Amino acid sequence: MNKFEGEELIKFTQRFSTDKACLEYLADIKWKDGFECKKCGHKRYSLRKKQERCCTLCKHIESPTSGTLFHKVKFGIQKAFMIVFEMTATTKGLSSSQVSKRYGVTRKTAWLFMHKVRKGMESSQTLPIEGFVQVDEFVVGGKENNKQGRSYNCKKKKVVCAVELTENEKVKRVYALRIDDFSSQSLKQIFEKHISKKAKVKTDDWKGYRPLLKEYNIVQIPSNKGENFKQLHIIVHQIKSWLRTNFSWVHPGHIDKYLSEYSFRINRSIFKETIFHKLIERMVSNAHIGYKQIIIST
Ligand SMILES: [Zn+2]
Structure with a gap:
């Protein structure tokens, strides 16, 4: 198939100027x-309208969108493609109210579809970090205060974040997860999901990491007000401000989805040429999720 590459809006709108072009693209992937x-x-079929395939034996009809994250998309596949493109091509993403206005759909419809896109953005957890990684935990939401230490307001949402760095301290990959508290049991989740036991991990001297020293290659050093974790703190700051600017309030049950979106864009920033195609592939291979499943996770 002829993969779409690049981030140019004109090129994109020319290529996907009709529902037919989008459906053909999905059919080629599916x-x-x-x-x-x-x-x-x-294995034999006859081609119907809208790129549907009709089995020549049992007459079962399947559309390119059925069973995928594009299943029964209410507002047309062309708009859906454009929303996916914008969510990958823009550096800071966009909110459901922006999508609602730009595409003439209700905010709820925009919100639901964007959560399906985020589902496609979730990490496959198949490539744990093996090199240099820094881990830290922080809070999001509510008013910022300057309190030091972990005696944070318990109503705030808590996040643990792992930043993989290159040998010259450039950010390579980022993963973040919502956690219930800053205990070692909670902090361990990011290690189990994204960090190999071979990785060289650095954390500050929070005692919550100590029980993990047996299993992981962790060096604890004082944070020195962030001076010793510069790149990590830039990322933490970006995540906080991105959530604050785009989403005035995020339900704790949904925060991981926004964190997946953030990580997806950062982790593929060096493969920007194919980021749209990759995401469409994932949305085709990911099973359809309905409204109730999206809501239930809260
Ligand atoms: Zn059949």
């Missing part, structure tokens, strides 16, 4: 290894 009927396994 059936890249050939068609196989979901009902009977037969």
Whole structure:
């Protein structure tokens, strides 16, 4: 197939100027290894309207969107493609109220679809960090105060963040997760999901990391008001300000989805040429999720 590459808006709108062009793109991805009927396994089909495939044996009809994260998209596949493109091409993402205004859909519809896009952005957790990584924990939401230490207001949402650095201290990848508290059991989650036991980890001297020293290669050093963790603190600051600017209030049950979106863009910033295509592929291979499943996670 002819993959879409690049971040140019004009190029994008020319390529995906009709619903037909978008559906063909999805069909090429969905059936890249050939068609196989979901009902009977037969491999021959006849082509129907909207790129639907009709099994020549049992007559079962399948659309390019069915069972994917584009399943029954209410407002047309072309708008859906544009929203995905904007969520990948813009550095800071956009809010559901911006999408609602720009695409003439209700805020709820925009919000729901954007959560499906975020589902496609979730890390596959197949490539844990093996090199240099710094880990820290912080709070988001509520009023900032200058209190030091971990005696934070318990109503604030707590996040643990891992930043992989290159040998010359450039940010390579970022992962972040919401946690219930700053205990070692909670902090451990980011290690289990994203950090290899071979990785060289640096944290500040918070006691919550101590029990993890047995299993992971961790060096604890004083934070020195962030001076010893410069890159990490830039990322923490960016995450906080991104959440604050785009989303006035984020339900604790949804925060991981926004963190996935943030990480997805940062972690693919060196592969920007193919970021849109990659995300469409993931949205096709990820199973459809409905409104209730999105809400239930709160
Ligand atoms: Zn069939």
